[in-house]
Amino acid sequence: MKPVIVVHGGAGRIFKERENGSRSGVTRAALKGYNILKQGGSALDAVEEAVVVMENDPHFNAGCGSVLNEKGEVEMDAIIMDGKNLTSGAVSAVKCIANPIKLARLVMEKTDHMLLTDQGALAFARAMGVPEVPGETLITERSLERWKKNLEADSNPQEFQKDLG
């Protein structure tokens, strides 16, 4: 079987000034994953590492660059799934974790569960030795500006639809 990888960086609105960054970001992620596949690595490792590249890229709404909730905080969700045996792991509402996709994989491989959330996910991360990062390091100037702007547009739901998750 010839290896194949496909990545996406979200279906939200991409403004002109962010087009190049978004395009180069997904390209880097796809190449990262493909190199793993070319070296005989697993599809699971390839998708995880591709997503890590985009979580670390502030152009995208995941990891560093995540949009903010109504209180101005980052709350992130992630899922990973292995098609070989239908095993899956997910986390939701996690804060202060640089790469939620890695935590999701730990849920898949180190627990009997499918999904851990919020404080339970954080406790699990600590038990697994996953380093916590200050929440501010995940917040970019752009996400902070969007949050403030959307607070003003709160009465117009159509504004939210333009910036899909």
Add this chain to the structure above:
Amino acid sequence: TVGAVAIDSAGNVACATSTGGLTNKRVGRVGDTACIGSGGYADNIVGATSTTGHGESIMKVVLARLILYHMEQGKSPEDAADVALNYMKTRVGGLGGVIVVSSSGDWAARFSTKQMAWATVKDDQLQSGIFTGE
């Protein structure tokens, strides 16, 4: 939201999706990403998919699993993605995008929104796009 799907040289498929969610979302709101079958699904027999878009709509139609269902019925990844995205649009008014890889190595990147950044590598050939038709 970001996501990836892949098939390796052993024929195993996988998916991964990660997100910060919806801008200014309610505290505690969880969208599709963390929900199996909505934010992603992978099954070696059919393929793998990762989704992005309006999370509540994606959850209503269980978009990732719906795409694989259509592939099980014989549709190509592209047709299955289009049918599922159109179903989500007409039934619940939701927009979004998906990436798909089949167990035979065919792939698709489709979206009902105006834009979705995507990239793929197959046979050492890199392709990417943002707008419809790219």
